[in-house]
Amino acid sequence: MKVHYLGAPYASRAHSLCDDMVRSIRAEHLANVKENYVDIAYTALVCEHGSVFEGRGTHRRTGANGSQALNEQDYAVCALLGSKGMTVPTDAMLNGLVDAIEWLRRSGDAGNWVGGHRDGYATACPGDQLYAWVEQGAKRPAGVKTPTPPPGIYVVRAQDTIAAIARRLNVSWQELAVVNGIKAPYTIYPEQQLHVPGKPVLEIPPFPGEDAFVIGRRHPAVVELDACLIAKGFTRNHDGNGYQKGPLFTEYTRRNVADFQRATAELRSDPDGYPGPLTWKLLHS
Ligand SMILES: [Zn+2]
Ligand SMILES: [Zn+2]
Structure with missing residues (x-):
């Protein structure tokens, strides 16, 4: 199997738009007179939310690997990931890629080898970020907790x-x-x-301002911040006695916020551990 990316600018989007994206890629491929594709070139596609979309599917030669020989040899799984914009795969996407790989092994007689489009072919695809993951064995991401949803x-x-x-x-x-x-x-x-019908959804308190979150300083908003971190399960950094609510913004607080930012698609480009308005909003949602 070979892993691909889009090789064009791509912006993170709502999952309800992902199937449209797959259809537009298919339309683009079918309109490509030079390649004369019979279908979307990829075997499967995986979006940032972890869904796997069937492309040509199993037991069909792909059109994406660069030459007839390479197309005969390997399936082609494309991540909906850009060369600009959204360039870092989400954990959900990596999980989805493994789902696709396992599906092709289970139902498509795929072998164990997983590479990138650039293996044996001169291309930047699938991008340095995704290729690094391929080189590390294309494994499911571990250690990042899925945030627990709030009540309601x-x-x-x-x-x-x-x-x-x-x-x-x-x-x-x-x-x-x-x-x-x-x-x-x-x-x-x-x-x-x-x-959930009949359950109130928590109101989001207004963002207290960046001054509320300075290491070594106390602010009532830090108590609220800690409550959100605890509710969402981002508490692995603490002084040895477990992570507790309190008004003091510490290095532990900052690291737990950074964990949350890394685990959240909209925030992971800058996981500095200091809450801004968006981190504050998402911690409450
Ligand atoms: Zn490619
Ligand atoms: Zn999606």
Whole structure:
């Protein structure tokens, strides 16, 4: 298998737009007169949210590896990752790539070798960030915790249906759909956050300003910050007695905030550990 990226600027987007992206890539490939593709060139595509989209699928020669011989030899799995804009794969994307790799081994007779488009072909694809991961063995990311959702929010899992979620939450599916503005044909997607009917969603307090978060200084907003970190499970840095709420912003606080920023797609480009308005908002959502 060979891993690819888009090789063009790409911006992080809502998951509801990912299937449109895959369709637009397919349309672009079909419109390519020179290559004369019969279908999207990739075997599969993986978005930043970890979903795997079937491209040409199993037991079909790809069109993406650069030559007939390479297309015969390897499947091509493309990450929806850019050469500019969104260039760092999310953990969800890496997990999705492994899902695709495992699927191609299980159902497509793929071998064990995983490389990048650049292996044996002169190209920058799949980009330095993703290629480094390939070279390290293309493993599932470990150690980064998925944030725990606040009360009143249900995060949709793979294979969930509205009816199944409603049963799990003990509410009617009609109510669940109405509260979340979901209309027929009732499409939901993994990682989507649904409001649980009858449970209030916490109000986000206003951002207290960057001055509230200075190492060695006390501020009431740090208590609130700590409560969010604890609720979301980002507490691995502490003085040995476990991470506690308190008004003092310490190096432990900063490191736990940095963990949260690294684990959050919108924040990971600058995980400095100092909350800004967006970190504050996402810590509360
Ligand atoms: Zn490529
Ligand atoms: Zn997506």
